[in-house]
Amino acid sequence: MSAPAMGTTKTAPNDGSHKKKKGPGTLATAYLVIYNVVMTAGWLVIAVGLVRAYLARGSYHGLYYSIEKPLKFFQTGALLEILHCAVGIVPSSVVLTGFQVMSRVFLTWAVTHSVREVQSEDSVLLFVVAWTITEIIRYSFYTFSLLNHLPYLIKWARYTFFIVLYPMGVTGELLTIYAALPYVQKTGLYSVTLPNKYNFSFDYYTFLILTMVSYIPLFPQLYFHMLRQRKKVLGHVEEYTKVE
């Protein structure tokens, strides 16, 4: 806040000598600023919704219902980010972004929305809070970066909060999937059995278990990648870094 805005430059936006990326055009930049502002606002709405519901009820159980709709709307909206990468206005990998967004959308719709019984679980609150704080910081980081005025506090927060939020979110996600398992098995949700005309079968229960198992190799990789990024970004305080 009062800390000097590290990483800002007073030179023209297209100072190509330091930055490798060619960057989006003016129209794309304007669109992205609007997008990121809207997303920041959206997740703030969710944050406020959670706090108000908690104060009103006096407990943290069942807070999901108070933010269900904005959560679905804004988390699903993040699908646009895949498009941004595909079109080239954001310099991230389509595959990586796709993977990250799809996993969030999967948890929101294919687990939490679809299996009504887990909606009252505390694990849902755990990942919703983690996501909310992460996204508020992330989208404001992008907004400020696009406007070439990135307060060091935001940069620091973006590359520090994850240390706690990531494991917290992962725990919430895994516990929620685990809680959904018995209901999926009992009802055969999203499952297809043989025999059928297309000679295909799908067991959603097994699929969820495999999803949980996949966290074992994936989560450490992502986590340590962020730690390495942190060292790189916060290590060089005066340089601009590429927007992740």
Add this chain to the structure above:
Amino acid sequence: MKFEHNGKDNRPTSTKLCAACYPQWYPARQSIRLDPKGKSLKDEDVLQHLPVGTTATFYFRDLGAQISWVTVFLTEYAGPLLIYLMFYFRVPFIYPPKYDFTTSKHWVVHLACMCHSFHYVKRLLETLFVHRFSHGTMPLRNIFKNCTYYWGFAAWMAYYINHPLYTPPTYGEQQVKMALIIFLFCQIGNFSIHIALRNLRPPGSKTRKIPYPTKNPFTWIFLLVSCPNYTYELGSWLGFTLMTQCLPVAFFTLVGFIQMTVWAKAKHRSYLKEFRDYPPLRSPILPFVL
């Protein structure tokens, strides 16, 4: 690294040049360039003919552990052949025990096994006797990636086709016969293209020429397409999908098509770059479309 030669040196570059300097890396994993951003020198490039003076500077890179293309192909194709047969013969621990070593009552299942096996035997024989590879080796990690793909899909498809609860195609004999015709037509087509491509290249050489239609009608597709081997391959798998009416087979066909399209486009682009007189009517993989 600097290397002096007396102007009369006719030895090939990478093999002996760096075998002497970097004996711990076998030649296949060495990449040597005159310019760090340029293309690697070929094994058969002769020092005397390179655009260098009496002192030359080479840039060296270790490509990592390598494995021969032939080895990779043989392994990745032998897998599906054997794996499919295991499902066909209903080897234990796949289906419920009462079905162990039983056979399917549907004749299309036997036909599918013959077609699938024929396809991979053909591929193995082509690898051994037909193809003339441009590169000797590829990175070692490719064999794990490729085998996972081929073996994984083969197991997935074979599981359903040979399942005791398999449902034969909706339009019965008509559908299967049509599918078989498409499959065989495309197998012959694919083989014809492989032979035509082989004949472009004298034995042991790595020359590149524009392929043209030959007397064999199956090669006339070269008029419209740069990589008809992929076109026919797609056709074969479409035939197999129709024959088995099995969704995993459709997925396999789709994924293969996407990959082959990527390869065809790259090949097409490299043809255009290398040959000024490349026929303009040709598309990479699908006539007029893609």
